[in-house]
Structure formats: C-alpha cells, structure tokens
Amino acid sequence: MDPWEPYRRHLITxxxxxxxAPLHDDAVAALLDAALAHVPGGGRLLDLGCGEAPWLLRxxxxxxxxxAVGVDLSADTLASAAGAAKRxxxxGRLELRQTSAGEYAPGDPFDxxxxxxxxxxxxxxLPALAxxxxxxxxxxxxxxxxxFWERGPTPAALAELDADPDDYADLATTVDRVVDAGWAPVHGHISSLAEWDAYEWRWTGxxxxxALDRPGHPDAPAARETVTAHRAAWLRGYRGVLGFVTLVLRRDEAP
Ligand SMILES: C[S@@+](CC[C@H](N)C(=O)[O-])C[C@H]1O[C@@H](n2cnc3c(N)ncnc32)[C@H](O)[C@@H]1O
Structure with a gap:
C-alpha cells in the first residue's frame, strides 16, 4: 500500500x-459465453466505453x-487496462484507443x-444501439x-441521480424499444438487488x-465526503428504484 498514491477515484471505487456495473462474476461469464457462442476461438471484440476493459480482458x-479493441475517454482507466493486459x-491482442466512443471510426466489423x-x-x-x-x-x-426503472422513480431517486423520469423506462418498455429498433434478445441478465447491494458496498467500501489507510493524504477528507454522499444517494435515493439490465442481442432480419 502506497500511502501517497494519487487519488484516482474511479479506479478505487x-x-x-x-x-x-452491478453484475456478479458468473453473470459476466454467462453473458460473454452467450455473445461469443457463435465464434469459434473467440473472434474480434469491440467495447465502446470499455473503462478498465474487464469484459475484454476476460x-x-x-x-x-x-x-479486441477497447475505446474510452479516460486515460486512467485505459492505463489500468493496459497494465492488466500485460500481467x-x-x-498483444488488445488495442486501446483513447477517444470518444462516438468518434471511433468503423473499420473491419466485429463479432x-x-x-x-x-x-x-x-x-x-437507442443511439448507442445504432x-x-x-x-x-x-x-x-x-x-x-x-x-431501467424498477418502479416509478421517486422524487428522492430522481434528485439523487440528477435524472429525469424519461431518462429510463420500465424493464418491459426498455426491452420493447430494443426489439422495435430491430434487435432480437438472445440472452440477458437482470441485475438482482443483491448484485446492486454488493456493487454499492464494494464502491463505498x-x-x-x-481513506482510512491514508489518514494524512490530502485527498482523504474528499474521499470520505464522496463516500457519505454516495451512500446517501444509494440508501435514501435510488436503491430498489434504479435497475440494470444487460442484453445479448442479434440483429433481427426476419421479414
Ligand atoms: C460505468 S463505466 C463502464 C465501463 C465498462 N463498460 C464496464 O462495464 O466495466 C462507463 C465508462 O464510459 C466511459 N465514457 C463516458 N463517456 C464516454 C465517451 N463519450 N466515449 C468513450 N467512453 C466514455 C467512462 O470513461 C467510463 O469508463
């Protein structure tokens, strides 16, 4: 443990x-298996907004x-991905691009x-799907x-998330929108409350x-304030209100 390491909140949380994202390990593995089942050997993958590229590394x-190619804006997360790839x-099989996902130019298509x-x-x-x-x-x-909204968003959830009711829909409407956009769900995972809770305890923990291990660090007070605010947003705001669904999709070209 380096008591003076730079405060890189995203990497720490x-x-x-x-x-x-609020997914347990086995859900991540099952989603990747479903997505790559049709590709012998693994194929070519692209992750838009890859962060530390955990999906690609796995x-x-x-x-x-x-x-694989990973695209993200954050130099810190891409550096972390590069270090993990080396370890x-x-x-040699992972290309990382620091650019906005919308600006990543299509080259050869990906599996x-x-x-x-x-x-x-x-x-x-919908624009992400496009x-x-x-x-x-x-x-x-x-x-x-x-x-997605697990239930009608409460004023407290909207305030804590700084969200509008229209930012998400309920689960059925979310999936309908994907289907209406020409995609067929072939697998999916609806994050459970236990997955959300584990995610938040790990984030705040x-x-x-x-911060506790670096009491003299100049950023320790800010880190502790961030924890307090985040925990309040979760427990007083969006817990049980905001859901998360991960879909494996193929284009639906049926007439
Ligand atoms: C919640 S993280 C998810 C990371 C990764 N997909 C995962 O599942 O672990 C969202 C990521 O999107 C990235 N991001 C946000 N806006 C972006 C943009 N315009 N272009 C590329 N990446 C972006 C952030 O830097 C962050 O790493």
Whole structure:
C-alpha cells in the first residue's frame, strides 16, 4: 500500500468489481459465453466505453485466439487496462484507443460489440444501439447494459441521480424499444438487488478503506465526503428504484 498514491477515484471505487456495473462474476461469464457462442476461438471484440476493459480482458484470457479493441475517454482507466493486459499476457491482442466512443471510426466489423454502462456516451440507449450496429459483423452479437426503472422513480431517486423520469423506462418498455429498433434478445441478465447491494458496498467500501489507510493524504477528507454522499444517494435515493439490465442481442432480419 502506497500511502501517497494519487487519488484516482474511479479506479478505487471499481477496484473490487468484476466489471464497472452491478453484475456478479458468473453473470459476466454467462453473458460473454452467450455473445461469443457463435465464434469459434473467440473472434474480434469491440467495447465502446470499455473503462478498465474487464469484459475484454476476460474474453482474451479465456479465448486464446480472440482479439479486441477497447475505446474510452479516460486515460486512467485505459492505463489500468493496459497494465492488466500485460500481467495476463494478452497485451498483444488488445488495442486501446483513447477517444470518444462516438468518434471511433468503423473499420473491419466485429463479432461482438459491447457497450455496458456507457450508453450515455451516445446520448442514450437507442443511439448507442445504432452505433453498436454500425460496428457489428453480420451474425454478430451486441452486449448492451442499461439502467431501467424498477418502479416509478421517486422524487428522492430522481434528485439523487440528477435524472429525469424519461431518462429510463420500465424493464418491459426498455426491452420493447430494443426489439422495435430491430434487435432480437438472445440472452440477458437482470441485475438482482443483491448484485446492486454488493456493487454499492464494494464502491463505498473500497473508497472508505483507501481513506482510512491514508489518514494524512490530502485527498482523504474528499474521499470520505464522496463516500457519505454516495451512500446517501444509494440508501435514501435510488436503491430498489434504479435497475440494470444487460442484453445479448442479434440483429433481427426476419421479414
Ligand atoms: C460505468 S463505466 C463502464 C465501463 C465498462 N463498460 C464496464 O462495464 O466495466 C462507463 C465508462 O464510459 C466511459 N465514457 C463516458 N463517456 C464516454 C465517451 N463519450 N466515449 C468513450 N467512453 C466514455 C467512462 O470513461 C467510463 O469508463
């Protein structure tokens, strides 16, 4: 433990998460299996808003001939991804691009295109799906993770999330919108309350430990204030109100 390490909040809060979204490890594995079932050996993957690239790193580590491109705006998360890729021995098969996901120019199409917890990079679910579709090879799979309202959003949830009621829909409407946009769900995962709670305890717990272990660090007070605010937003605001669904999709070309 380095008592003077720079305060990189995003890396600290996600340090114990399988991915930067409320999914347990086995759900991540099952979604990747479903997305890549049709690709012998692993194929080519693209992750738009990849963060620390946990989806791609897992795919590369378990599929020796897979290759992947990760796109994100954050230099910190991409540096973390690059370090992890080196440690796993997959760096030669992972290309990382620091650019806005919407500006990543389509080249050769990909067998799987992911956008989990990053649809805001495109202005919402439907424009994100359109962008994903532009990068996808015929017969390929999209993996898209998006929020939805578990129940009608309360004023407290909207305030804590700084959200509008129209930012999300209920689960059935969310899936209807995806289907109406020309996609067929072939697999999916609805995050449970237990997955959300584990995600939030790890988010707040990692940051709390970081601050407690570095009492003299100039950023320790700010870290503790962030924990207090985040925990209040979760427990007094969006817990049980905001849901998260991850869909594995193929283009539906049926007439
Ligand atoms: C909640 S994280 C999800 C990361 C990753 N998809 C995962 O599941 O672990 C959202 C990511 O989207 C990235 N992001 C936000 N806006 C973006 C944009 N316009 N272009 C690319 N990445 C963006 C953030 O930097 C962040 O890493």
């Amino acid at each position: 996600h340090a114990e998460h399988p991915v930067a 795919a590369l580590a378990t599929r020796p001939s897979a290759r 796993l021995g997959v760096a 799987a295109v992911l956008c989990v917890g990053a649809t805001h990079a495109f202005g919402g679910l 962008a994903v579709g532009r990068h996808l090879a015929p017969g390929g799979c999209a993996v898209v993770g998006e929020g 990692s940051l709390t430990r970081w």
